[in-house]
Amino acid sequence: MTCAKVKKSLPLLAGNDLPARKARKILTHADRCPACRRELESYRGALARVKAAAGEDRVGDWSDPEWKGLLATITAERIAKRSPAPGFRPRWAVASGLAAVILLAVLTLVFRNSIFRPEGTALAPGPEVISVTMVSQETGLQVVWFLNKNFEWKGDKK
Amino acid sequence: MRMNETEKELVKMVLSGRSEAFEPLVTPYRQPLLAIAYRLTRDLEEAKEVAQETLLRAYKYLGRYDTSRSFRNWLFQIAANEARDRVRKRRREADAVEEAGRESIANRDPDSGRSSREFRSDLENCLSVLSPREREVFVLRDLEELDIKETAGALGISSISVRVHLSSARRKIRDVIVAKYPHLQEGS
Numbered sequence: 360m361t362c363a364k365v366k367k368s369l370p371l372l373a374g375n376d377l378p379a380r381k382a383r384k385i386l387t388h389a390d391r392c393p394a395c396r397r398e399l400e401s402y403r404g405a406l407a408r409v410k411a412a413a414g415e416d417r418v419g420d421w422s423d424p425e426w427k428g429l430l431a432t433i434t435a436e437r438i439a440k441r442s443p444a445p446g447f448r449p450r451w452a453v454a455s456g457l458a459a460v461i462l463l464a465v466l467t468l469v470f471r472n473s474i475f476r477p478e479g480t481a482l483a484p485g486p487e488v489i490s491v492t493m494v495s496q497e498t499g500l501q502v503v504w505f506l507n508k509n510f511e512w513k514g515d516k517k
Numbered sequence: 518m519r520m521n522e523t524e525k526e527l528v529k530m531v532l533s534g535r536s537e538a539f540e541p542l543v544t545p546y547r548q549p550l551l552a553i554a555y556r557l558t559r560d561l562e563e564a565k566e567v568a569q570e571t572l573l574r575a576y577k578y579l580g581r582y583d584t585s586r587s588f589r590n591w592l593f594q595i596a597a598n599e600a601r602d603r604v605r606k607r608r609r610e611a612d613a614v615e616e617a618g619r620e621s622i623a624n625r626d627p628d629s630g631r632s633s634r635e636f637r638s639d640l641e642n643c644l645s646v647l648s649p650r651e652r653e654v655f656v657l658r659d660l661e662e663l664d665i666k667e668t669a670g671a672l673g674i675s676s677i678s679v680r681v682h683l684s685s686a687r688r689k690i691r692d693v694i695v696a697k698y699p700h701l702q703e704g705s
Contacts, residue, residue, distance in 0.1 A: 419561050
């Protein structure tokens with residue numbers, strides 16, 4: 360392991376936040392490398408001092424009557440009604456939605472020629488056969504696919 | 518830290534209408550909650566407001582709380598969100614005031630410039646170099662001693678993100694201590 364890689368991991372190692380295997384590798388390196396060892400110690404020292412300073416820096420507190428009063432005010436509120444967990448959908452709603460989509464798809468297929476088209480107009484005749492031509496730029500080889508109007512493959516021609 | 522059985526029972530009791538069960542449910546977190554709010558807002562009065570709002574929300578929305586999660590982390594998450602919103606709001610207000618007072622600043626008495634900043638504790642000066650997210654991660658992981666996963670859960674971010682911010686926060690704090698407070702470093 361290089362010093363540069365080790366140094367990247369030192370802040371996490373200082374707080375024991377590295378997986379054991381990686382931590383062992385870095386400690387092995389630090390044992391042999393005075394610069395990395397010094398840097399690790401500086402992280403550990405800084406962390407220990409900040410924690411100690413936080414311990415000494417007492418945060419104020421509510422007095423007991425204040426705390427009791429606060430809780431009395433809070434518990435005088437009403438609890439909001441339980442809402443369904445995010446992502447939860449009732450089964451009947453999912454089933455109804457799915458059924459509606461399927462029904463719509465079937466109706467569209469059945470009536471696609473009769474609805475959405477003004478009365479008295481006939482469908483324009485489409486091509487009976489469609490061809491797709493592919494040409495290789497390197498060899499000039501051409502492959503032509505013929506498909507009927509239902510996109511069923513009818514054979515190819517070279 | 519998963520929710521323990523006593524807490525589960527207390528939650529059930531509160532939800533069934535026995536509001537007196539709320540006190541034993543939240544009292545163990547009274548000090549940690551205030552400490553987190555204080556470290557994130559840097560102001561005791563505001564920290565008390567954050568903690569109050571956290572407890573109020575926890576009570577009102579207890580029905581939405583997922584009992585498979587840690588109650589402590591849920592409380593801390595509410596507190597962190599509330600503190601973040603307040604800090605953002607305060608910063609916006611401060612920016613507006615600064616903008617408005619920029620013209621008058623040149624005429625001010627130099628001695629009046631001694632702000633409370635000068636008297637802030639060494640700890641506060643160390644934390645002030647961190648970004649809001651780094652500060653949240655550092656406070657929860659290093660000062661309140663949640664583990665990485667709990668910190669991620671409390672802040673609603675990934676463990677990877679916690680590691681990245683934590684690493685950066687520790688580096689910055691180490692640099693500040695080495696540069697500005699060598700006496701703190703000597704104590705190690």
